[in-house]
Amino acid sequence: xxxxxxxxxxxxxxxxxxxxxxxxxxxxxxxxxxxxxxxxxxxxxxxxxxxxxxxxxxxxxxxxxxxxxxxxxxxxxxxxxxxxxxxxxxxxxxxxxxxxxxxxxxxxxxxx
Amino acid sequence: xxxxxxxxxxxxxxxxxxxxxxxxxxxxxxxxxxxxxxxxxxxxxxxxxxxxxxxxxxxxxxxxxxxxxxxxxxxxxxxxxxxxxxxxxxxxxxxxxxxxxxxxxxxxxxxxxxxxxx
Numbered sequence: 001x002x003x004x005x006x007x008x009x010x011x012x013x014x015x016x017x018x019x020x021x022x023x024x025x026x027x028x029x030x031x032x033x034x035x036x037x038x039x040x041x042x043x044x045x046x047x048x049x050x051x052x053x054x055x056x057x058x059x060x061x062x063x064x065x066x067x068x069x070x071x072x073x074x075x076x077x078x079x080x081x082x083x084x085x086x087x088x089x090x091x092x093x094x095x096x097x098x099x100x101x102x103x104x105x106x107x108x109x110x111x112x
Numbered sequence: 113x114x115x116x117x118x119x120x121x122x123x124x125x126x127x128x129x130x131x132x133x134x135x136x137x138x139x140x141x142x143x144x145x146x147x148x149x150x151x152x153x154x155x156x157x158x159x160x161x162x163x164x165x166x167x168x169x170x171x172x173x174x175x176x177x178x179x180x181x182x183x184x185x186x187x188x189x190x191x192x193x194x195x196x197x198x199x200x201x202x203x204x205x206x207x208x209x210x211x212x213x214x215x216x217x218x219x220x221x222x223x224x225x226x227x228x229x230x
Binding site for chain 2: 043046103104
């Protein structure tokens, strides 16, 4: 099955700086890559996703890039704010299945 | 707006008890999932169901079973609770769709049930 690795497990940045979280996957059949944000005590919520026919996608201060050849994708947050502090999960979904394969999460802390 | 609800936010049970966790979604989604979330281990899939009465094991099914008798409801059962099943349990649902042969569609999560087994 698919195996998703996520790094780093914890990340601290100063407010206004950029944050980058990286994930790798193993199954070349994976073609959908969502990112979820989970604030303390709340449920995970989708913040951005990318499909395998696209190399980059942006939504205001967040962007996701995908390198299919290298089998890795990254979340980029620019101009970080304290409300960006949360745990972020990446996931990979093979075309042939229903299961989401999640990374182990990155705890991001934005220091005011 | 998709709504996924879980029967309890917090639950305390004793070792050996049978425990039922209920999840209900109101958007007619085909797929439903049960995860457990532990620090440093992320979201691990216990079971999922792709339709009524259908179920498939996830990565950590041991000690759990599930039931999906109606489309909107997916139950997780701990047959005999043990202390190592103390965890946060998250339910999710998804409307499986296809776009040009690709599967996609967001998973919507419930608020979670914090289960403590004493």
